[in-house]
Amino acid sequence: MDKKSIAAAPGFSGGVEDDPQVLSNYNVNNPLLEECAPPAGVVRPKDVSSLQALLKTQKIQMAPVSSIGPHIRGGIQRIEPHITLDLSHWNEILWINRRNRVCIVQPGVTYGQLREALKPHGMTLPTPLAPRSGKSVLAAALDREPSTWPNKQWDYQDPVASTEIVFGNGRLFRTGAAGGPGSLEAQRKSKGAQKSPLGPGQSDFQRVVMGGQGRFGVATWISLRTELAPSVQESYFLGGDLERLIPYVYAVQRPWLGEHAFLLNRTAAAMLMSHDAPDDFDQIRKGLPEFVCLQNIAGFERLPKERLEYQKADIWDMARQNSLAPEEGLGDVSAADFFRTATSVCGVRDWRCSLKGHCLSVIFLSTLDLAPKFLEVFHEALDRAGVNRDSGGVYIQPVVQNHACHFELMLPFNPADAKEVSVMKSLEQDLCRRLFNAGAYFSRPYGAARAFATGVNSGQDKLIDLAQDLFDPEGLLGFWNKET
Structure with missing residues (x-):
């Protein structure tokens, strides 16, 4: 890499930082991932024009990053020599509009920052399950990380509306309602709010970037659909086995009753609730049933108490029909505290990593009715690896009003134990293969799952190559047809 040539790129006034201590912040701290090239430097463009100049003039790969803190997924890894393209300092909330319930954020805006900014407007944003404090809202939304509020999602790309993208070829493009005509300011004068994701015309290039893990293009801002903050709300647990909880979730989600809803097995629930006090894990876990379903019920601006009460009555009927009883607490955990923890930032470190x-x-994605089958696949894989079944965590999140479900199977381990790491590597390979054969869809492929998302469908791979040729012909943001 020629640092001088990058610093001298037309329109780029920044420099390349290569201090080893600084670069260590961009390493992916996951011993299960294959070794990749470490970043040779980091650049922090000052604005969109500077970013375009970099992509138009340089030939070295760049890995976009907008979150701060430990990186564990592997989406920013590259096989080839590369530099990190850090946009975490682009952290302005560009617009909040209560009338249209929409906001526009830059890449470095975090969930805690955005939530505080929305509060005075009486609004909130659906969030993933306890995101870490440095997590970029833009990065999570474009990665289609699910929120805990499924009935506010009408399409899998929600809450993302419009985006501004600089593709790998350096060209600027705006999607959806932001595509024009006119500038954003001109659109707002005519009451436009950049809230529609489709367009311009019949195009939907936003989906090219979504789920791309920083390849094809770099989003410089996104508009997000926000929601009214509840005026009153109550949270309840429903505990039991999946066979009873599954029909309950279908019954409640079908008519859009309730608000936030998700399922965790006792291990995952205890991991979440003990993330800031790992010594409490065993005590919390032993007081919980096999699975817990968190059900939040809320009222908003208009007749909030009346709305909460009629929904509560309907949900209670559906619970009784499935031999379930809503509880304000289970064991040592109250539903209100559980809900608060699940919908707040968890701290610098991901809550999943706190135990070990x-x-x-x-x-992966599938449908809720198949949950027992995937759970059995998980348990059998743990048996083959000689791992206790009770140590495995399960998170099941309905998405798009429960038309599908996000599944997460997790297993805490000690990264300093070489033997344990070796077991986890073998287990991951075996588990991903068997899940794939059972019908799991790896829509967000990381680690061993990547082998079952690319290279298994020739038509899909041709389409990815075509997108690469169109939007990033030099592969400056990383090649999708290479395993990373």
Whole structure:
């Protein structure tokens, strides 16, 4: 890499930082991932024009990063020599509009920052399960990380509306309603709010970037659909086995009753609730049933108490029909505290890693009715690896009003124990293969799952190559047809 040539790129006034201590912040701290090239430097463009100049003039790969803190998934890894393209300092909330319930954020805006900014407007944003404090809202949303509020999602790309993208070829493009005509300011004068994701015309290039893990293009801002903050709300547990909880979730989600809803097995629930006090894990876990379903019920601006009460009555009926009883607490955990923890930032470190230092995590999509089958696949894989079944965590999140489900299978481990790491590597390979054969869809492929998302469908791979040729012909943001 020629640092002088990058610093001298037309329109780019920044420099390349290569201090080893600084670069260590961009390493992926996951012993289960294959070795990749470490970043040779980091650049922090000052604005969009500077970013375009870099992509138009340089030939070295760049890995976009917008989150701060430990990186464990592997999406920023590259095989080839590369530099890190850090946009975490682009952390402005560019617009909040209560009338249209929409906001526009830059890449470095975090969930805690955005939530505080939305509060005075009486709004909030659906969030993933206890995101870490440095997690970029833009990065999580474009990675399609699910929120805990499934009935506010009408399409899998929600809450993302419009985006501004600089593709790998350096060209600027705006998607959805932001595509024009006119500038954003001109659109707002005519009451436009950049809230529609489709367009311009019949195009939907936003989906090219979503799920791309920083390849094809770099989003410089996104508009997000926000929601009214509840005026009153109550949280309840429903505990039991999956066979009873599954029909309950279908019954409640079908008519859009309730608000936040998700399922965790006792291990995952105890991991979440003890993330800031790992010594409490065993005590919390032993007081919980096999699975817990968190059900939040809320009222908003108009007749909030009346709305909460009629929904509560309907949900209670559905619970009784499935031999379930909503509880305000289970064991040592109250539903209100559990809800608060699940919908707040968890701190610098991901809550999954608090128990033992790291956590194997396999994520995929399917439907809720298939949950018992995938759970059995998970348990059988643990048996083959000689791992106690009770140590495995399960998170099941309905998405798009429960038309599908996000599944996460997790297993905490000690990254300093070479033998344990070796077991986890073998287990991940075996588990991903068997899940794939059972019908799991790896829509967000990381680690061993990547082999079952690319290279298994020739038509899909041709389409990815075509997208690469169109939007990033030099592969400056990383090649998708290479395993990383």
